[in-house]
Each structure stands twice: as structure tokens, then as C-alpha cells.
Amino acid sequence: MKTLYIPVLAALAMIACNQPKEDSPIDAAFSPDAEHIQKINTECFHYFGEKDTVRLTTYVEGTKVTGTLDYMIFEKDKNSGYIKGELRDNLLIAEYTFMSEGDSSKRQVVFKNTEEGWKEGYGEMKSEDGIPVQANIDSLNFNHALVLSPIPCD
Structure with a gap:
């Protein structure tokens, strides 16, 4: 009879080891979900x-950026x-889709990360597929007082 216990115990041990592991409450608390990761990678800026x-x-993920602009x-x-x-380097280059007076429009925006904060670049625009874009990103003017400074996100 004792020889029967050893194979049964071995089989039970193998079954127990092959079961999917449930996170302990501690593991679950330190395993960030997608919402938590997004909150960590979200930054807010303002100019008043x-x-x-x-x-x-x-919201920054690697080099990709999404977000809101008002x-x-x-x-x-x-x-x-x-x-x-x-x-790209110290520039945020994005397509801005916005509503103004009830109409939806698109245009390119370029912000430069400076010591003061993010500054929007202004320059000559051209149209690509009906969307206004900067004609030459390398020659944008960032010399103005409108600086978007970091603030806590709500």
C-alpha cells in the first residue's frame, strides 16, 4: 500500500505545479494594468x-504621442x-484634429521642448492631401512668450 502512495503523491504534485498561477494580492498590487501605465505616461502642460x-x-509610449490640445x-x-x-529629438510633431465653430479641421503642430517648457513652432505652411503642414520644420520660429509649462494632471 505504501508503494501506491508515492505515485499518487507524485501525480498530485505534477498536477499542482501545472496549474495556472494566480497572482497573490501583493503581485496584483505591483502589476500595473493598462490604465495604470497610461496614467504614469500621461503629462499635462498649460499656458495661462x-x-x-x-x-x-x-500620453507617450516610446516615441509615439497621443493626447489633447485646446x-x-x-x-x-x-x-x-x-x-x-x-x-523626434526635442520636437513633438503631430497631426492636430480639432473642432472650431462646429467644423472639424486638421493641421500639423510642432512643439519644441525647451528649458522653459514646450513652445509651438510657427513657419510657412503648405498643403499635403488637404492638410496644412509645416513647409520646413528645420526653419520654424520658436521665439515667442507662449510656453506650455508642466502641471499636475487632474
Whole structure:
């Protein structure tokens, strides 16, 4: 009878070892889910001028960037939308899809990461497939006071 116990115990041990492991409460607490990872990689920036406000929220995954961008410039139409682009060196180059006065539009935006914060680049635009894009990213003007500074995300 004792010789029967050894094969039965060995079989039970093998079955137990092959069962999928459930995370312990400690493992589950330290295993970030997709929402937690997104929250970690999300950054928020703003510019509050005397009468102007610009807000940028980015979610960065590697070199890919998505997020939201809102412009509230005094005596101009409010633009609110989302960006999808990439990081190249210290530039954020993205397509900005936004709503303004009930119409949906697209254009390219380029921001440079400076010591002060993110600055949007301005320059000559051209049309590619009906979308305004920068004619020459290397010659953009970043010399202005509108700087998007980091803020805590809500």
C-alpha cells in the first residue's frame, strides 16, 4: 500500500505545479494594468496668459504621442481636439484634429521642448492631401512668450 502512495503523491504534485498561477494580492498590487501605465505616461502642460489659455495633455509610449490640445485665445475661435504624432529629438510633431465653430479641421503642430517648457513652432505652411503642414520644420520660429509649462494632471 505504501508503494501506491508515492505515485499518487507524485501525480498530485505534477498536477499542482501545472496549474495556472494566480497572482497573490501583493503581485496584483505591483502589476500595473493598462490604465495604470497610461496614467504614469500621461503629462499635462498649460499656458495661462492675461487673456489666453492653451492646454496640452500627452500620453507617450516610446516615441509615439497621443493626447489633447485646446486653444482659448482672446478674440479668436476656441479650438479643441486631439493630437497624434511622434517625438523626434526635442520636437513633438503631430497631426492636430480639432473642432472650431462646429467644423472639424486638421493641421500639423510642432512643439519644441525647451528649458522653459514646450513652445509651438510657427513657419510657412503648405498643403499635403488637404492638410496644412509645416513647409520646413528645420526653419520654424520658436521665439515667442507662449510656453506650455508642466502641471499636475487632474
